[in-house]
Amino acid sequence: MNKDNCFQLGHIAKVHGLQGELLLVLDVDFPEDYEGISHVFVEKNNRLVPYILEHLVPQPNNRFLAKFEEFDHIDQVKPFVGAGIYLPLKELPELEEGQYYFHDLVGCTVIDEKMGELGKIKVIYDLDTQDLIGMEYQGKEVLIPIQDGIIQKVDRTAKQVFCQLPEGLLDIYLND
Incomplete structure (x- = not known):
């Protein structure tokens, strides 16, 4: 996936627990619009790599607990901390008249x-x-x-x- 075809949804703030969960911080006005997403693209070495979400649980203040499929240990997800998370532009919610991204x-x-x-x-x-x-x-x-x-x-x-x-x-x- 090319960055030009994506928008930055947020970033990975830290690991959560020992079972490979991550805390995502979304930089959006309406985080509830993204509760049903099944995947994200993570920036790794200036490339966007897709990851399937096992679960995404809303937390206060635009934060979500997330777990990627096939990652079950803290040591596997530590390298993701600080990385940007992206979605394709086509997944942006439709805007009303007068609104813009x-x-x-x-x-x-x-x-x-x-x-x-x-x-x-x-x-x-x-x-x-x-x-x-x-x-x-x-x-x-x-x-x-x-x-x-x-x-x-x-x-x-x-x-x-x-x-x-x-x-x-x-x-x-x-x-x-």
């Missing part, structure tokens, strides 16, 4: 209501404190917070993100 934004054109077209989104920074759009503007990377007051509308079909940038945001990046 962060990976949908990459390649979209940012349009400010006052300044017009600004540039294309190159990357999304999914940080603990705040999510940011990374866009190139006049040869410099500009970071735009992903917030309701700033992001006005996303048109996934036209690949456009309409925003209302705070006064002076672009100046911060353009002044040396």
Whole structure:
């Protein structure tokens, strides 16, 4: 499986017990949408390797206890700790009108209501404190917070993100 055809569901936080169970942390808004999955792809040496789940038990705070088939001892699963877990993009839940996934934004054109077209989104920074759009503007990377007051509308079909940038945001990046 290719990473370009997948999204990162979360990561493996630690081993649990001696029987080969792992604690998965899901980085999603609605972890209950993934309770019925039967497999995941684990990042190993920059490749995605499929593993069949023997069980997946929900825990508080976006965590799940998981056990992969054919792994019955703590020593077999210790190397998985810290690895990213992925699913194919086709397994993402359908979105309602006006909703979007962060990976949908990459390649979209940012349009400010006052300044017009600004540039294309190159990357999304999914940080603990705040999510940011990374866009190139006049040869410099500009970071735009992903917030309701700033992001006005996303048109996934036209690949456009309409925003209302705070006064002076672009100046911060353009002044040396």
